Amino acid sequence: MSPAAAPRVSVRLPGHRQMALGLARQRLAIGILVFIAFTGLLGFRLIELSLFDGPVQRARPAVANPNIRAEIVDRNGVTLASSFEAYALAARPRDIMGNKEALIAALIRILPERPPEAIRSAIYHDGKFRYITRRILPEQAEAIRRLGEPGLTLEREAERLYPHVGLAAHLVGYTGIDGRGEGGIERAFEQRLTDPAQLEKPLALALDVRVQQALESELKAQMDLQQASGAAGVVMDVHSGEVLALASLPAFDSNRPGGLVGMPSHMNRATLGVYELGSTFKAFTIAMAMDTGVLPRMDERFPTTPIAVGRQRISDSHPKGYPLTVPETLIYSSNVATAKMAERMGRQRQEAFLRQLGMMDRAPGELLETGRPLTPAPNNWGLASVLTIGFGHGIAVTPLHLATAYSALVNGGIYRPATFLKVPEGAERPGRRVFQESTSHALNGMLRLAVLDGTGRQADADGYRVGGKTGTAEKVLEHGRGYDKRRNITTFAGAFPMDNPRYVVIAMVDDPTVGSRMAGSVAGPVFKKVVNRIAPVLGVAPDTSGASEPDIRMFEGLYKPRDPKRDPNAMRRAAAGLPPLEGGVR
Incomplete structure (x- = not known):
């Protein structure tokens, strides 16, 4: 037999079986490790995608969906703010597969309102995710979808729409990019507006869009005419405290509020800005003096010759040259x-009344943008402060403070803090008595006479029996010491109808620069035009006969009517077919 044909003999070396088993175990261990590593990488990637490749997540209190909000409506159900379904377009630059320049050109055609550079910046962004634009139309979203670019993402999200654009912008407010309220009612009622249980129930405001539009348009017209830096106004129901209109100019578009911080249009001048509102405070001082008993008689006369207090000199802008009665x-x-009356009253009683009128606290109401009054420091509230506060200097408040205090002055003496929410019909809000009813009645007559014969003549809206007081105050210098004699805050605070006051209107124009800079000729006409426009809307009928004029017989002989035929008592007698009273006045 040849060696080649010899059979093969398998020789098993010692330990061979153990080596084979060890190799198998090693391969199995490597396989398990690879599987674990792959699973771990996959999990890590999922976490990374959820945390970093989606829209930026902000640490916020948990709510159902901050972009879904209840409607805001005015007192008559007119929509002021609502949510709607919109699309947001975002780019994932690393996932773009097509030609970027061609993609940019296509997006520019589809989104003509978006700046081309903003689109280019998003497409070439170094990060993983970048919004190109928010709130695009459904047809634009469909055109983008047809591009078939996997590096573009379309997201459905709820957006906030303000159909009246900038109307009542400071009151209604706006929402930020994350859908949360950033001002006004939107901010103040964030929890209510995003409560899932109340999304179907609109939040009803006291505001009336018809009154709001009239107030804003008349303030804007006067602000432009006077080339003023700003304006503000309030219309309030004197019995409920409901704010039917609140304006702050310049305003902004609530749909596009970007870049507001630090801009003049951002500040709510009606609730946040504080101003020295001048002679509008004289009505309060007289009412305080009457209630405290330091003015026992209406016929008491006060000298008008200038007085010196320390380094200050108090004088009248248009001195009459003879002592004046209380109504005069x-x-x-x-x-x-007025300063003489305040001196009799003293600091303690003055401060107590101001506190009762809310003048020592932040502006009333539900808004969070509220100003704190500026008053003298307790250790510096001396005689000079008492006298100047008496005629509206040395104390700075918001127009909303003034409106709320005037409501208490004319409604029979009851203070009710302002509210921006609609008060249910028939409900009565609690209040506190500040002035006696007889004092309120007397001041209503004086305020009517101030319009008929005094500094407020340009505010008289024929037939609506308006009353009120002008206020012209020099603006405080920017460094805070002294006053700028070239710059004024002009205000008119009034109510109508004075035979039974229902509404207070405040009109303020900040720093008029054209023509007269006095309140009577700047803010007075605004008040008149606003009343003429809103009185019919609010159901106040005109009366040119004089039969509805307030009864001011208590002032007979205490003032001299500019036109005897315009004297309210004479008008009432004529309307009733009675002969005029014999004798004159004073």
Whole structure:
């Protein structure tokens, strides 16, 4: 037999079986490790995608969906803010597969309102995710979808729409990019507006869009005419405290509020800005003095010759040259006579009344943008402060403070804080008595006379029996010491109808620069035009006969009517077919 044909003999070396088993175990261990590593990488990637490749997540209190919000409506159900379904377009630059320049050109055609550079920046962004634009139309979204670019993402999200654009912008507010309220009612009622249980129930405001539009348009017209830096106004129901309109100019578009912080249009001048509102405070001083008993008689006369207090000199802008009665003090707006009344009252009683009128606290109401009044420091509230506060200097408040206090002054003496929410019909809000009813009645007559015969003549809206007081105050210098004699805050605070006051209207124009800079000719006409426009809407009928004029017989002989035929008592007698009273006045 040849060696080649010899059979093969398998030789098993010692330990061979153990080596084979060890090799198998090693391969199995490597396989398990590879599987674990792959699973771990996959999990890590999923976490990374959820945390970093989607829209930026902000640490916020958990809510169902901050972009879904309840509607905001006015007192008559007119929509002021609502949510709607929109699309947001985002780019994932690393996932773009096509030609970027061609993609940019296509997006520019589809989104003509978007700046081309903003689109280019998003497409070439170094990160993993970048919004190109929010709130695009459904047809634009469909055109983008047809591009078939996997590096573009279309997301459905709820957006906030303000159909009246900038109307009542400071009151209604706006939402930020994350859908949360950033101002006004939107911010103040964030929890209510995003509560899933109340999404179907609109939040009803006290505001009336018809009154709001009238107030804003008349303030804007006067602000432009006077080339003023700003304006503000309030319309309030004197019995419920409901704010039917609140304006702050310049305003902004609530749909596009970007870049507001630090801009003049951002600040709510009606609730946040504080101003020295001048002679509008004289009505309060007279009412305080009457209630405290330091003015026992209406016929008491006060000298009008200038007085010196320390380094200050108090004088009248238009001195009459003779002592004035109590009603004449308000009608002719005497600083000196009012200061004398404040001196009799003293600091403690003055401060107590101001506190009762809310003048020592932040502006009332539900908004969070509220200003704190500026008053003298407790250790510096001396005689000079008492006198100047008496005629509206040395104390700075918001127009909303003034509206709420005037409501208490004319409604019979009851203070009710302002509210921006609609008060249910028949409900009565609690209040506190600040003035006696007889004092309120007397001030209503004086305020009517101030319009008929005093500094407020340009505010008289024929037939609507308006009353009110002008206020012209020099602006405080920017460094905070002293006053700028070239710059004024002009205000008119009034109510109508004075035979039974229902509404207070405040009109303020900040820093008029054209023509007269006095409140009577700047803010007074705004008040008149606003009343003429809103009175019919609010159901206040005009009366040119004089039969509805307030009864001011208590002032007979205490003032001299500019036109005897315009004297309210004479008008009432004529309307009733009675002969005029014999004798004159004063």
